[in-house]
Amino acid sequence: MPNLLLLFFLCLPIAHALEVTWYGHSAFRIKSNKGTVILIDPWIANPLNTSHRQVLADLKKADYILLTHGHGDALGDTEQILNQTNAKIITTYSLASRLIHTLKFPADRIPGELQLDVGGEIRLEPDVYLMATQAVHSSEVIDENNQIWSAGPAIGFLIHFENDKTVYHTGDTGLFMDMKLVTLVREVDIMLVCIGGQYTMGPRTAAVAASLVKPALVVPMRFQTFPALKGTPDELEKQFKSIGYTGKMKVLDINKYYEL
Numbered sequence: 001m002p003n004l005l006l007l008f009f010l011c012l013p014i015a016h017a018l019e020v021t022w023y024g025h026s027a028f029r030i031k032s033n034k035g036t037v038i039l040i041d042p043w044i045a046n047p048l049n050t051s052h053r054q055v056l057a058d059l060k061k062a063d064y065i066l067l068t069h070g071h072g073d074a075l076g077d078t079e080q081i082l083n084q085t086n087a088k089i090i091t092t093y094s095l096a097s098r099l100i101h102t103l104k105f106p107a108d109r110i111p112g113e114l115q116l117d118v119g120g121e122i123r124l125e126p127d128v129y130l131m132a133t134q135a136v137h138s139s140e141v142i143d144e145n146n147q148i149w150s151a152g153p154a155i156g157f158l159i160h161f162e163n164d165k166t167v168y169h170t171g172d173t174g175l176f177m178d179m180k181l182v183t184l185v186r187e188v189d190i191m192l193v194c195i196g197g198q199y200t201m202g203p204r205t206a207a208v209a210a211s212l213v214k215p216a217l218v219v220p221m222r223f224q225t226f227p228a229l230k231g232t233p234d235e236l237e238k239q240f241k242s243i244g245y246t247g248k249m250k251v252l253d254i255n256k257y258y259e260l
Contacts, residue, residue: 017259018165020190022252023055024048025073026172026222028192029062029257032161034127039087040066040157040169040192043076048225049254056080062087064114064124066159068171069139070095070151073225082109090114090122090130094152098141102149118155129160133182135173137200158182165189165260168213172222175205180212190260191215194222195236196229203231207239210247217260218249 019031025046030038039062045052056077062085068074081087082105089099089110096115099105116122122130137154156171166186170179170193182188191213194200200222201209210218223231233251240247252258 018161018167019257020167020219020252020260021257022219022221022254023052024254025225026068026169026192026194027076028169028221030159030167031257032125032127033164034125036064036125036128037062038064038066038124038128038159039081041068041074041076041171042078042081043073045077046073046225051255055255059084061085065089066130066157066169067091067095068135068156068169069137069154070098070141071139071172072142074172075141079105082106088114090116090124092117092132092152092155094150095139095141098149098151102141102143118153127162127164129162131158131160131185132156133158133168133171134176134178135171136176137172137174158186158188160186167192168215170194170201170209172200175201175209177212179209183213188213188215190217190219192219192221195220195231195233196223196225197231198228203235203239206231206236207243207245210240211243211245214247216248218247219252220249 021029023044026041027043028040065087093115096110100107116132120132133156135154135156139151139154141151157169160166167190168188193206195206220233
């Protein structure tokens with residue numbers, strides 16, 4: 001009988017957790033429990049990531065690249081990743097148009113069915129649902145002649161994995177009250193929130209944002225990449241206490257994946 005029980009348990013399907021990897025700044029890799037690989041704002045070669053050359057060289061699989069806006073620290077290493085994977089880009093119609101017509105990105109890698117705007121929803125895979133959220137930020141691209149072109153609205157992403165977690169990447173943004181509405185669409189398990197300050201939320205406003213969304217876990221991002229981005233996780237934790245927010249926070253190590 002014990003041998004039969006052992007055989008039974010060995011034949012059960014293995015449950016894989018959601019994998020989240022932070023590359024520094026606002027760049028993330030998320031792998032679903034069914035193997036779908038999503039990159040968000042993939043500036044892997046940012047100043048915090050001292051192993052970026054090897055990390056990029058080893059990155060051979062990506063299904064989707066989510067871009068929140070057109071700045072260089074969001075586009076990051078997208079072109080290189082397109083060259084070495086079969087990834088397709090998901091972003092706003094405005095930024096998609098700029099990537100194709102101004103920066104000459106291949107149009108077949110930014111198909112119309114993957115372009116959206118704030119509030120737009122896409123089911124990427126049977127197990128992956130995506131919604132574009134509002135973000136309060138600018139968005140431009142710079143062409144080869146250093147001319148600046150408007151690239152429409154900045155966005156965030158709400159990503160729901162069936163039978164698993166819901167991840168909210170705020171994008172580059174300031175604080176706004178409608179963040180609270182995100183929770184009416186999905187309860188958020190993991191909130192990836194910018195805390196650097198100056199160009200986006202700092203620790204104080206990020207703490208308030210977390211109190212609006214009330215995720216199971218807050219993961220800080222976009223801090224200490226440059227001297228201007230002064231916010232720190234320690235300061236975020238202090239601000240949590242100052243406003244009476246009791247949610248959990250986890251600071252991810254760069255290039256290390258976490259099963260969440």
